[in-house]
Amino acid sequence: MTDPEQQIMQKIVRLERRRTRIWLAVFWVVVGVLVIFVVLSVISIFLTLRERESLKVFDIYTEGWDVLRQGWFDALRSVWYDIPRHHLLPAVSTIILAIVILVLTRRQRTTIRRKQASIAEYNQKTKTDGRR
Amino acid sequence: MPNNNSWLTEFEDWPDEALVLEVQSGNIRAFEYIVRRYHARLFAFLRRMIQDEATVEEVVQDAFLNLYRTIDRVDTSQRFSTYLHAIAKHQAISTWRKMKDVVPLDAAEHIADDDPIEERLMKASDGEYVRRAISTLEEKYRHVLQLYYFDTLNYEEIQRVMHLPLNTVRTHLRRAKELLRRELDHTHD
Numbered sequence: 001m002t003d004p005e006q007q008i009m010q011k012i013v014r015l016e017r018r019r020t021r022i023w024l025a026v027f028w029v030v031v032g033v034l035v036i037f038v039v040l041s042v043i044s045i046f047l048t049l050r051e052r053e054s055l056k057v058f059d060i061y062t063e064g065w066d067v068l069r070q071g072w073f074d075a076l077r078s079v080w081y082d083i084p085r086h087h088l089l090p091a092v093s094t095i096i097l098a099i100v101i102l103v104l105t106r107r108q109r110t111t112i113r114r115k116q117a118s119i120a121e122y123n124q125k126t127k128t129d130g131r132r
Numbered sequence: 133m134p135n136n137n138s139w140l141t142e143f144e145d146w147p148d149e150a151l152v153l154e155v156q157s158g159n160i161r162a163f164e165y166i167v168r169r170y171h172a173r174l175f176a177f178l179r180r181m182i183q184d185e186a187t188v189e190e191v192v193q194d195a196f197l198n199l200y201r202t203i204d205r206v207d208t209s210q211r212f213s214t215y216l217h218a219i220a221k222h223q224a225i226s227t228w229r230k231m232k233d234v235v236p237l238d239a240a241e242h243i244a245d246d247d248p249i250e251e252r253l254m255k256a257s258d259g260e261y262v263r264r265a266i267s268t269l270e271e272k273y274r275h276v277l278q279l280y281y282f283d284t285l286n287y288e289e290i291q292r293v294m295h296l297p298l299n300t301v302r303t304h305l306r307r308a309k310e311l312l313r314r315e316l317d318h319t320h321d
Contacts, residue, residue, distance in 0.1 A: 002171070004171065004189055004192070004193070005164075005167050005168055005171050007193065008167050008171070008192075008193050008196045008197075009163075009164050009167060011193065011197055012160065012163060012167075012196070012197065012200050013160065015197065015200065015201075016160060016200075110158070111157060111158040112158070113158070114157060114158030114159060115158040115160060118158060118159050118160040118161055119160060121161065122160060122161065122164075
């Protein structure tokens with residue numbers, strides 16, 4: 001490869017490395033924000049249930065198989081009604097949004113991985129050529 | 133890890149469209165092969181438009197960078213070299229506007245046609261007089277002349293590079309030859 005051609009490829013690799021890093025940074029920030037939101041929502045729901053002592057109904061799970069068999073559904077339903085909707089709905093929506101984002105970006109993420117592997121191979125090759 | 137030889141020969145026999153698809157899927161190594169395949173050709177193409185070689189090299193580099201940036205939009209059902217030439221031409225025009233320093237080179241050595249005007253160009257012993265005649269043409273006529281005779285593009289390819297209807301390309305070429313003939317006759321008198 002001539003020197004001008006190598007210069008072109010070096011610019012291309014630098015461009016692609018920058019673009020890939022920006023894309024990944026934006027992707028992980030978005031996913032991170034969504035995950036943090038879901039985690040905070042779950043913690044908030046848990047704290048609300050604990051405050052209302054709603055989770056005490058699960059004590060039936062320690063009271064033997066017969067009690068559990070009869071009352072497990074009522075226990076769950078009781079907790080379900082106590083879960084604050086203003087925390088639950090945004091959390092569920094966020095999980096759905098995160099899944100949609102992961103599905104929609106699946107092809108791009110595959111391409112990004114290939115690009116990163118390609119950049120690494122190119123850098124390895126230019127290092128090897130440099131040593132000769 | 134691939135050895136140096138396998139890196140260079142991996143894409144050697146691949147057609148342009150396959151290389152473009154490979155780049156679109158994330159393989160930058162395939163783009164390296166596009167650069168190797170077209171660098172000299174683009175350099176020669178732009179050398180006819182821009183005198184300074186360092187500037188030509190810059191424009192070639194920018195053209196490849198623009199190609200890479202837009203590679204996802206390349207339609208592989210169309211001829212790739214036409215698209216690349218169009219990018220290079222637009223990059224050259226953008227550079228012209230900044231520099232305003234364009235001198236077409238001697239055309240005679242590149243012509244190989246039976247048209248009378250080409251015979252005259254081939255017989256012309258003074259490159260300066262031919263160069264001056266071509267440089268008097270309007271930009272659109274000069275372009276179509278260069279693309280047809282120097283880069284050996286056909287009408288359809290010129291149409292795609294210049295984004296003009298086919299009949300307009302034919303008209304421009306006919307007009308360009310006519311004007312060039314008149315200018316050469318006038319200079320000879």
